[in-house]
Amino acid sequence: MFGFGQLIDILKKSPKKIVFTEGTDPRILEAASRLLASNFLQPILVGDENEVTEAASECGFNIRGAEIVNPKTFDRFDEMVDLFCELRKSKGVTPEQARGILSQANYFGTMLVKMGLADALLGGATYSTADTVRPALQLIKTKPGNSIVSSCFILVRPSATGENAVLAMSDCAINIHPTEDELVEIAGETAECAKIFGIEPKIAFLSYSTLGSGKGEDVDKMRNAAAKAKAKYPDLPIEGEIQFDAAVAPRVARTKCPESEVAGYANTFIFPDINAGNIGYKIAQRLGNFDAYGPILLGLNAPINDLSRGCNASEVYSMAIITAALA
Ligand SMILES: CC(C)(COP(=O)(O)OP(=O)(O)OC[C@H]1O[C@@H](n2cnc3c(N)ncnc32)[C@H](O)[C@@H]1OP(=O)(O)O)[C@@H](O)C(=O)NCCC(=O)NCCS
Numbered sequence: 001m002f003g004f005g006q007l008i009d010i011l012k013k014s015p016k017k018i019v020f021t022e023g024t025d026p027r028i029l030e031a032a033s034r035l036l037a038s039n040f041l042q043p044i045l046v047g048d049e050n051e052v053t054e055a056a057s058e059c060g061f062n063i064r065g066a067e068i069v070n071p072k073t074f075d076r077f078d079e080m081v082d083l084f085c086e087l088r089k090s091k092g093v094t095p096e097q098a099r100g101i102l103s104q105a106n107y108f109g110t111m112l113v114k115m116g117l118a119d120a121l122l123g124g125a126t127y128s129t130a131d132t133v134r135p136a137l138q139l140i141k142t143k144p145g146n147s148i149v150s151s152c153f154i155l156v157r158p159s160a161t162g163e164n165a166v167l168a169m170s171d172c173a174i175n176i177h178p179t180e181d182e183l184v185e186i187a188g189e190t191a192e193c194a195k196i197f198g199i200e201p202k203i204a205f206l207s208y209s210t211l212g213s214g215k216g217e218d219v220d221k222m223r224n225a226a227a228k229a230k231a232k233y234p235d236l237p238i239e240g241e242i243q244f245d246a247a248v249a250p251r252v253a254r255t256k257c258p259e260s261e262v263a264g265y266a267n268t269f270i271f272p273d274i275n276a277g278n279i280g281y282k283i284a285q286r287l288g289n290f291d292a293y294g295p296i297l298l299g300l301n302a303p304i305n306d307l308s309r310g311c312n313a314s315e316v317y318s319m320a321i322i323t324a325a326l327a
Contacts, residue, residue: 004318006198007325011040016324020316021109021123021132023047023068024055028125030313031320033061041324044069044118046105071108080111087114087139110135113302119327122320124307129173129295132306136297146299150174150186153281153294154197154322167284168194168201168268172277173295173306183225184232187270189298191236194268196326204247204266205229205240206276210256213243218272225270237262240270244280293322303327 018035020028023045032043033056044067045052056063071077077099084098084107093101101107106127112118124132133149142149152170159165170190175182183205191201205226209219219241226240239247239262246256246263253264271277285292293315295306303326305319 004321007321008038008040010325011321015040015042016119016327017042017044017067017117018320018324019044019046019069019109019112019118019121019123020320021046021105021121021127022125023052023105025125026055026059026061027311027313027316029056029059029061029063031316032063032066034313034317035320036063036065041320042067043320044112046071046109046112048072069108069112071103071105074108076115076117077102080108080115083115084111084139106131107135107139110139110304113304114139120303120305120323122305122307122316122323124305124309125311125316126309128309129306132304133174133297136300136302136304140301140304142299143301146185146189148175148178148182148185149297149299150178150182150189151295151297152186152190152193153292154193154296155281155284155288155290155292157288157290165290166197166199166267167290168197168199169277169281169284170268170270170298171274172271172281173274174297176274178273180221180225180228183221183270183272184229185299187225187229187236187238187268188233190268190270191233193296193298199267201236201268202262202266203229203236203238203240203268203270204242204244204262205238205270206244206247206280207241207272208243209241210243210246211241213256222270222272239263239266242266244269293318296322296326 081098150171151173155167157165194201205222207222222241245252247266250264257263284290305323
């Protein structure tokens with residue numbers, strides 16, 4: 001069962017460095033001060049040294065020991081510019097353009113990871129998802145063997161008995177209209193991520209139809225994707241297309257798809273598109289009392305994650321641990 005203790009244990013065995021692109025944000029500074037008080041995750045704050053330290057002292061957070069890196073005075077900036085031009089040479093980026101792009105904290109921080117000066121990155125306290133993720137897509141790229149970067153949310157509902165409900169939901173944040181084959185890849189990546197959080201994945205390809213009860217292109221897409229996923233991952237329990245009630249409620253499952261080993265007990269949900277996924281995880285979070293961790297980016301060559309702009313310091317701290325533990 002998922003607990004932060006396990007992730008912290010991973011980091012204690014192998015301490016990591018994580019870049020925060022918004023070094024003056026009070027929530028980042030609070031999370032950084034908490035991380036500095038332990039010694040398993042070293043924060044690197046991007047920003048002007050004076051501005052970062054002043055912001056921290058104004059908010060009353062002790063960030064002594066944090067590495068603060070300013071793109072304007074970074075001693076390896078020329079080397080970074082050269083590497084950036086090399087990585088983006090198919091786009092014809094000039095050194096002058098690269099200097100401008102790399103003065104932005106989101107691109108600069110991503111290059112720190114690319115250059116091996118940091119293990120992971122967390123941004124998005126003020127940047128949009130697109131502005132946090134785009135540098136990673138362009139510079140860090142997908143893992144070998146993967147065709148897309150996608151994302152999942154881990155949802156945790158604490159229970160009085162200590163048996164927390166833990167679910168995975170994908171792709172709620174990156175791919176707007178995933179194709180059938182992309183859904184198959186998203187399911188495989190999500191299952192791997194779910195296992196890290198103690199979930200034994202039972203995967204539901206969600207739809208407004210259960211095994212042919214409804215008709216339409218979107219139903220066909222989820223049915224075909226589920227069939228392809230079953231063929232590709234024969235060891236994973238997969239059902240689809242399936243409605244959410246049949247996926248999670250054993251009584252409904254007995255009526256709608258009695259033969260299924262997943263129906264009624266699904267814990268890993270693949271949504272047809274980002275509209276459904278983003279709305280779906282937020283319903284679980286806001287009305288179902290689940291804590292939502294994510295989006296956790298999947299299929300990327302290095303661990304980089306995005307915060308919600310509405311996040312609080314405690315969420316920043318949790319996401320930093322999750323991000324670095326995946327490194
Ligand atoms: C992820 C996202 C930002 C990419 O958009 P974009 O930057 O406009 O995408 P582009 O098509 O211009 O692609 C930019 C680069 O990323 C790559 N890319 C885009 N989507 C990708 C994906 N899913 N996986 C891997 N690479 C991807 C492109 O190949 C391109 O690479 P290149 O510059 O080396 O050729 C976009 O899909 C998006 O906005 N998703 C929704 C984000 C959101 O609002 N989420 C809800 C809030 S959580």
